[in-house]
């Protein structure tokens with residue numbers, strides 16, 4: 163079994179940006195996973211990106227590879243702010259980035275990852291095994307879908323999580339209840355409505371928080387008052403977008419508090435006119451239980467404290483994600499336990515290394531350590547150079563150590579000839 167210096171598990175924005183940095187540094191690495199797999203398979207065609215175009219680039223080690231560069235090359239319209247980027251353009255951009263900067267990506271799944279001595283052993287879905295000195299987990303939101311207890315255990319034919327879309331054609335002409343009040347729920351409701359399904363959004367919130375349409379060319383005073391940042395407008399956003407390293411230094415309680423109280427459920431500006439007046443929304447509504455009756459899902463809900471029943475052909479839980487590394491079936495139990503805190507979140511150093519030396523985590527799974535920017539592609543600009551620098555440094559130090567016993571071994575006695 164050949165030994166690779168670094169294996170990256172996952173070929174989305176985070177894995178690809180890191181691979182580009184390692185490649186530029188001349189390092190030996192392999193990257194596994196379906197190129198832009200989550201974006202190609204799990205997001206609905208016709209979806210628009212929530213992040214602004216200027217904040218949707220993968221991070222390259224040199225200039226010339228942003229969304230803007232891609233749009234210019236292909237003659238596509240581009241505005242940094244106030245232009246909703248279509249999913250299809252973003253996927254094509256990501257694949258173009260990969261073909262230029264990442265090199266070969268092996269479209270295989272990792273089935274098992276173990277630590278053996280000072281190496282990692284990986285078993286792959288194509289039957290091969292690999293060994294590596296360093297492993298980076300870049301699996302996005304995979305495995306972290308959160309479904310409310312009332313909806314758990316019902317057959318997939320009737321209840322699914324929003325993480326699974328995908329093409330929505332199956333829903334044409336059907337009654338679809340969507341539980342949740344954020345971007346996923348509102349975005350799905352617009353797409354379903356436009357497709358000819360009857361969408362009904364059930365949300366706990368008493369109103370929808372809509373983002374304002376950002377405008378370029380603002381007056382300097384307005385920009386000083388509320389600068390445009392990767393995660394949105396304002397100084398708080400600027401801090402969270404640009405200083406994940408400072409966020410990492412905060413007390414864990416403070417970090418938790420910030421995570422819980424910033425960027426709550428909300429809808430992108432371009433969704434407003436596609437949802438308001440077109441999609442049925444029940445506010446202050448909570449699902450208490452669910453059952454299947456006559457081939458339909460019947461939800462018992464509490465709306466404004468009053469009980470009611472909502473019936474649908476299918477229910478989509480657009481109820482978010484919660485990081486729990488123990489949900490990654492390919493991690494051996496001892497490895498998952500070793501890298502996670504009690505809640506299942508990875509404990510990370512300032513260079514994204516877990517408590518198991520040589521094992522790193524990047525992307526949404528490290529948001530509790532580095533802040534909400536890690537839930538977005540924008541965070542690749544922080545994670546990729548930091549992890550690449552650390553890997554390069556520690557592999558070089560390791561190589562020096564391995565060479566040390568030879569270089570500094572006592573010289574053999576000269577023979578007397």
Ligand SMILES: Cc1cc2nc3c(=O)[nH]c(=O)nc-3n(C[C@H](O)[C@H](O)[C@H](O)COP(=O)(O)OP(=O)(O)OC[C@H]3O[C@@H](n4cnc5c(N)ncnc54)[C@H](O)[C@@H]3O)c2cc1C
Nearest residue numbers: 172173174175176195196199200212213272302525538539
């Ligand atoms: C509906 C929706 C809309 C979103 N919109 C935006 C947006 O507008 N802007 C934004 O910045 N963020 C958005 N996000 C968040 C976005 O998903 C993440 O920011 C980003 O995709 C994380 O990138 P990643 O590289 O960590 O993982 P992903 O892009 O999720 O990639 C995961 C990779 O892991 C691979 N993989 C999975 N399992 C295995 C395995 N066992 N072995 C090997 N490889 C495996 C997959 O094939 C894939 O290559 C959205 C998320 C959702 C769900």
